[in-house]
Amino acid sequence: MKRIALALAALTLSAPLYAQNVATVNGKAITQKSVDQFVSLLVTQGATDSPQLREQVKQELITREVLLQAAEKAGVAKQPEVQTELDLTRQGILVRALQADFLKKNPVTDAQVQAEYNKLKAEQGNQQEYKVRHILVEDEKLANDLTAQLTGKKAKFEDLAKKNSKDPGSAERGGELGWAPASNYVQPFAQAVTALKKGEISAKPVQTQFGWHVIQVEDARPVEFPPLDQVRPQIEEMLRQQAFTTYRNGLREKAKVQ
Incomplete structure (x- = not known):
């Protein structure tokens, strides 16, 4: 009875040591710590810790160890291109780790975020956005003819855009481009937009690298700056x-x- 008790005690004492390894591959141990670290990394990337995930990680580490041993046996680590790739990978890991360490020790404060938000809001607070339609054609003569029809009220902008515009993104919508700041457009299209008043049509077609544009500004309004909570992460x-x-x-x- 005493010997059985001693044997059980021995098993109890040795269990934690044995539990440190989840597997061995040709005598090389795969530790519980390696599994835990791998799982922790996957969790930070959105995975959920579970027995199934841990088993998958264990099998992945076993497969990697098998391949690593094969690579070492084949001597591929001594190949110059492999050495270069290993060095670059190591550098990348260390640089990312340095950045993470720096940012952890120097976190962004609420005061900094508020100050930057106020700065951006002041810079962009006076921006306008425009509701624009356009007709894109390749020929200046056709563009002038379309402009004359519109200014003479002989046709509707939407109808001419659907029939003549070469812009596949807006032609079906009657030339409508939606709401956007002028900075979204190429020059001199953007300049023409800012010069037009609500409801006006460009007196002359505007040429860009895409062709000739007949432009109408349907409406204009101040750009609504998003609330702080919406843009805080950015x-x-x-x-x-x-x-x-x-740094x-x-x-x-x-x-x-x-």
Whole structure:
């Protein structure tokens, strides 16, 4: 009875040590820690920790170890191109880790986000957006003829656009481009849009790299700036990138490069 008790005690003591390895491949151990780290990485990418995921990770690590051993046996790690790729991969991992460490130690604050939001809102607060229609044709003569028909009220803009416009994206909608700031358009199309008043049609066709445009501005309004909560993630990411770029440039300036 005493020997059985001692044997059970021995199994109890050795169990945690044995549990550290989930498998061995040709004598090479795959540890529980490796599985946990792999699972944690997948969870950060959106996966859900579960027994099924852990089993998949275990099998993946076994397959990788089999292939790794085969690669080492074949000597592929000694090939110059493989060494270069390994070095570049290592560099990339370390740079990403450095960036993550820097951003963790230098988080973006609410005050910084608010200040940047106020700045962007002030810069773009006076922007206008326009509801535009256009007719795109290849020939200037046809463009002038269409303009004359419109200014003489001999035809409707929508009808002429459907019949003549070469822009497949808007022709079926009667030339309608929807609401957009003038900056969305190429020059001199954008310049013509900002010069037209509500309801006006361009007095002369406007030429761009796409052809000749007859333009009508149906309406105009101030651009509605989105609330802070809606754009916070984009602002935070922009500020993080700016902060790391400043840090990176500072390191470059201090480095002794010959």
